[in-house]
Amino acid sequence: MTISTNLTTFGGFPVRTVEDHDPFPEVGAPVAWRASLNNYRSDAVTGTPDEELAGWLERLPSPETVQALIVGEWPEAFEEGAPVQALVDFAPRLPALRHLFVGEMTFEECEISWIQQGDVTPLVEAYAPQLETLFLRGTTELVLAPFTAAHLVSLGLESGGLDTTLVRAIADSTLPALRSLEVWLGTSDYGANASDDDLAALLSGAATPALSHLGLKNSDEPLRDVTALAASPLLPRLASLDLSQGTLGAECVPTLTAGAFAHLDRLDLRYHYLSDDDLTRIRAALPTTQIDAGDAQAEEEWGRFVAVGE
Amino acid sequence: MSEPGAPDAITIVGVPSDRRVLGFEDAAARLGLATTLLPWSDALADPSRASGAHLRIESPGLDSAAADELRRRGGHSAALAHGEIGGWQEWADGLVGAVDDLARRAASCDTTPAELAALFDKRRTRRRLAALGVPVPHDGPPAAQVLRTPGRWFVKTAHGSSASGALAVTVGRGRVEALGPLVLVDGVPFNDLALHRYRDDAADAVLTALAARGPLLVERWFPKWGMRTDDRSLTIDLRIVVVDQVARVVVARGAAGPMTNLHLGNRRVDVEAVRAGVGDATWQRVLTVAEAAAGAFPRTRCVGADVMIGSEGERVAVAEINAFGDLLPGARGGGRSAYDWQVAAWLGGPSGAGWAT
Numbered sequence: 001m002t003i004s005t006n007l008t009t010f011g012g013f014p015v016r017t018v019e020d021h022d023p024f025p026e027v028g029a030p031v032a033w034r035a036s037l038n039n040y041r042s043d044a045v046t047g048t049p050d051e052e053l054a055g056w057l058e059r060l061p062s063p064e065t066v067q068a069l070i071v072g073e074w075p076e077a078f079e080e081g082a083p084v085q086a087l088v089d090f091a092p093r094l095p096a097l098r099h100l101f102v103g104e105m106t107f108e109e110c111e112i113s114w115i116q117q118g119d120v121t122p123l124v125e126a127y128a129p130q131l132e133t134l135f136l137r138g139t140t141e142l143v144l145a146p147f148t149a150a151h152l153v154s155l156g157l158e159s160g161g162l163d164t165t166l167v168r169a170i171a172d173s174t175l176p177a178l179r180s181l182e183v184w185l186g187t188s189d190y191g192a193n194a195s196d197d198d199l200a201a202l203l204s205g206a207a208t209p210a211l212s213h214l215g216l217k218n219s220d221e222p223l224r225d226v227t228a229l230a231a232s233p234l235l236p237r238l239a240s241l242d243l244s245q246g247t248l249g250a251e252c253v254p255t256l257t258a259g260a261f262a263h264l265d266r267l268d269l270r271y272h273y274l275s276d277d278d279l280t281r282i283r284a285a286l287p288t289t290q291i292d293a294g295d296a297q298a299e300e301e302w303g304r305f306v307a308v309g310e
Numbered sequence: 311m312s313e314p315g316a317p318d319a320i321t322i323v324g325v326p327s328d329r330r331v332l333g334f335e336d337a338a339a340r341l342g343l344a345t346t347l348l349p350w351s352d353a354l355a356d357p358s359r360a361s362g363a364h365l366r367i368e369s370p371g372l373d374s375a376a377a378d379e380l381r382r383r384g385g386h387s388a389a390l391a392h393g394e395i396g397g398w399q400e401w402a403d404g405l406v407g408a409v410d411d412l413a414r415r416a417a418s419c420d421t422t423p424a425e426l427a428a429l430f431d432k433r434r435t436r437r438r439l440a441a442l443g444v445p446v447p448h449d450g451p452p453a454a455q456v457l458r459t460p461g462r463w464f465v466k467t468a469h470g471s472s473a474s475g476a477l478a479v480t481v482g483r484g485r486v487e488a489l490g491p492l493v494l495v496d497g498v499p500f501n502d503l504a505l506h507r508y509r510d511d512a513a514d515a516v517l518t519a520l521a522a523r524g525p526l527l528v529e530r531w532f533p534k535w536g537m538r539t540d541d542r543s544l545t546i547d548l549r550i551v552v553v554d555q556v557a558r559v560v561v562a563r564g565a566a567g568p569m570t571n572l573h574l575g576n577r578r579v580d581v582e583a584v585r586a587g588v589g590d591a592t593w594q595r596v597l598t599v600a601e602a603a604a605g606a607f608p609r610t611r612c613v614g615a616d617v618m619i620g621s622e623g624e625r626v627a628v629a630e631i632n633a634f635g636d637l638l639p640g641a642r643g644g645g646r647s648a649y650d651w652q653v654a655a656w657l658g659g660p661s662g663a664g665w666a667t
Contacts, residue, residue, distance in 0.1 A: 003536075003543060004536025004537070004538075004543040004544050004545045004546075004566070005536040005537060005538055005543050006536075006621070017622060019622060036622065040448070040530060041620075041625075076460070076461075076482070078460075078462060078480055078482045078483070079460055079482035079483055106533065106536055106545075106621055107536075107545070107567075107568070108531075108533035108534045108536065108545055108568065108621050109533045109621050110462075111480060111487075114480055114482070114487075116483065270541050271541070294540065294541035295540075295541040295542060300504065
């Protein structure tokens with residue numbers, strides 16, 4: 001599953017995209033506004049990502065009422081870093097913002113490993129006190145220091161290859177209200193290098209006392225992941241676990257069926273390399289768990305691939 | 311039965327037992343159009359067999375001996391291994407010359423050598439479309455500079471079938487990646503069913519190898535619209551069969567990567583779901599653009615137009631026009647197959663709307 005579609009809802013609001021220098025339409029009810037700034041599509045888009053997003057934000061109708069915001073494409077996103085400064089500068093005018101997604105681009109708009117991020121620490125500091133949802137797509141050049149977010153309920157880092165410092169940054173953060181954490185570990189081809197220590201720190205649950213849903217997705221080290229999970233203080237507290245989009249296969253079955261996962265209400269295994277027999281054994285060992293196991297993959301002679309490696 | 315002035319019988323120039331030929335013959339038999347088959351091997355040996363006939367030109371694809379002969383006539387004499395990328399310009403030149411030999415003797419032909427020549431060369435197709443104002447992806451840099459030009463590019467062989475030798479390239483931040491359904495074997499490019507990713511020096515090697523095989527065309531990568539279906543998230547494009555300048559059959563293809571051609575193991579998706587997803591306004595733009603593109607080849611009765619929808623679900627652009635783009639098993643438009651529509655056109659005009667709106 002490469003990312004081929006944009007979100008249609010975010011934060012519970014329908015998404016409305018406003019492209020380039022187009023006017024904002026009248027809307028009868030609150031929406032999640034989405035910025036899409038593409039210098040290939042429009043000759044009018046000539047500024048830097050910060051300049052263009054700043055201009056777009058200036059045109060937001062009633063910014064003091066905006067609760068959800070998505071930053072999709074920005075100009076030359078495969079080369080230019082995310083428009084963090086524009087968002088930081090505008091923060092005082094978005095007091096009602098609760099849901100923020102930066103980098104919400106499809107594979108066709110910009111492949112995930114090519115999305116250039118940057119130091120988002122100022123962004124997080126500016127918005128952390130008020131956000132309930134924060135998603136970042138693309139972790140190339142991403143710098144994130146440990147942070148405190150008292151009201152953050154849902155956090156997601158979507159990546160083709162997650163650097164271990166980012167795993168550690170979340171592990172060292174203070175997220176007392178976080179109920180859902182989604183981390184795409186990715187593949188070493190694209191920089192995935194999570195150390196056992198950093199992963200253990202994340203799975204200690206110390207940063208996330210209220211966590212009930214964890215996604216360790218798009219990972220090409222699934223055995224390492226399930227082994228670490230099985231030994232973790234966090235797993236018993238989870239109601240829902242998402243191990244989808246990675247290379248999870250038969251080698252993970254013994255760990256998955258040894259007991260530590262049987263309490264889960266939900267287990268997402270979509271996009272996997274398990275056989276029907278593997279799935280039968282997993283379902284038998286987790287009889288009260290709702291298991292989603294669609295999109296089975298067949299291993300070819302060139303091996304297994306994560307769903308979003310690029 | 312036939313309208314006054316319609317031909318009594320059609321001579322299909324094709325390959326016996328090819329499902330293209332069988333599909334047309336089946337539709338013709340059902341709808342009351344007499345056909346006779348002139349095998350490509352015979353047509354090449356003796357073009358006088360086309361004298362006085364009304365010709366339907368089918369692809370010689372399955373007849374490897376005919377394909378070799380056509381390539382030889384076009385100036386390519388070396389043998390090609392299965393899947394090896396090469397000889398496409400020569401194949402096209404040979405085929406255009408052969409069709410010329412046949413058409414000049416025939417009573418009528420469903421295409422012309424000039425239009426076929428343009429259809430086989432993506433660069434010439436683009437120029438014709440652009441001249442008519444049909445939206446196509448923007449030009450990219452010359453192929454020799456593509457890896458040094460920051461941006462996202464689609465590199466295609468100027469000749470050759472869809473997705474053969476196509477590469478989606480991203481250049482930026484001191485790094486280059488090329489993604490495409492091809493592999494290098496001892497430095498020779500071959501088609502492959504899987505998408506392979508090449509970086510930096512490997513990308514350079516692939517592009518160099520491809521450039522050695524024939525001219526390349528570079529476009530700006532047009533980001534395509536996608537759709538969720540079942541558990542998958544797929545990029546969508548559309549193949550529209552246009553008969554006598556009217557869009558008749560539409561097939562939607564979905565892919566997990568930037569190339570949606572079905573032979574890459576990608577899949578058909580439900581056309582109505584795509585239409586519902588993008589809305590009627592965009593859908594109409596798709597059909598209008600396909601018909602406008604066919605208008606660039608006014609003396610070719612049937613073309614297959616590959617139309618892309620932009621990622622925001624509104625813009626459309628033509629990716630490619632196919633001379634033999636009507637092999638779509640099971641696909642229907644207005645209850646009829648692409649072959650049905652073409653037979654109806656030969657019989658003097660179908661009744662009813664093309665694509666039911």
